[in-house]
Amino acid sequence: MRYPTGITKTYQSLKQYGNRGMGLESEINQSNEFYLLHNIAVIHKKPTPITIVNVDYKSRIEATIKEAYFKIPSTTDYNGIYRGKYLDFEAKETRQKSSFPLSNIHAHQMKHLFQIIEHGGIGFLIIRFCHYGETYLLEGTKLQTLLGETNRKSIPYSYIKQYGKLLKDGFQPRIDYLKIVDELYFKGDEI
């Protein structure tokens, strides 16, 4: 897998900066476990898409994948159901300071996010600026507006700061992003 400049996958971050935190992906997974355990929402991370080429079937019980390749994902990483609504998002970290490079999100994933919104689902990005230690939720519709205007290759930090919602760190859940989803998508609804 190729990582564009300034972008790290969480497990790379963990390897390289083990003491800086548990990484966005792990924190979201933990939050989703919390939501599931407390029957708040059913949201899962999709497995990494791969093409399996060679499998060694040692026995009927055990099989070892001996050769496989990473595939470009055709959807976002996370989806599920919350308050009866379909919810879909992608989560990424960047070490950049002034913008979030869009090269980090595949064209297919972006298209998918917009399709979800078109079909009445909730779609957004969770973006962490590692340098500032800030994590934002940016609605897909806000992203559509920005991308519709210009042929951008990145989302400026200032745009995300202005139009995104800051997600606070917590203990349980680690990132209570559904609180912001409530604010943005269920305003006025009873909880």
Next chain:
Amino acid sequence: MRYPTGITKTYQSLKQYGNRGMGLESEINQSNEFYLLHNIAVIHKKPTPITIVNVDYKSRIEATIKEAYFKIPSTTDYNGIYRGKYLDFEAKETRQKSSFPLSNIHAHQMKHLFQIIEHGGIGFLIIRFCHYGETYLLEGTKLQTLLGETNRKSIPYSYIKQYGKLLKDGFQPRIDYLKIVDELYFKGDEI
């Protein structure tokens, strides 16, 4: 991976019975592509969950997974959005004649399906009886009723025939299961 008696994963069927058809999984994937292309629904198969142990990074562009293992899935294989609703299902084939063995669906997957229903989503099974060349959609709620009554290890063919809905083979889409979803979940609604 261990396959309980009478159960085959689609790619096994393809290998063993190449001329009998393209296999349930491929037919559903093709149907989902049709739905996506015609902007009817956004439904995808989740990638096979695996644990990656060893990756060979030959270059910055290419990476080969050298050792990985299949994981027990914690959710069903398919989910997405249709007519604004969250939709979730598992699809399996059996060569059994009198019943569908539940050993084919992991406990986690079943639990997941019931959680989805609890949260207001649409959840069902698609079951193919290869012997009869028949494919059924069985609502998750029907399954809950059956499993609530008894400590069953299988779903009788007769039960599926009575309470499930037969899915007709077509050309495009191959299996128009959303037509049945319309009947079952959107009756009386405008399309």
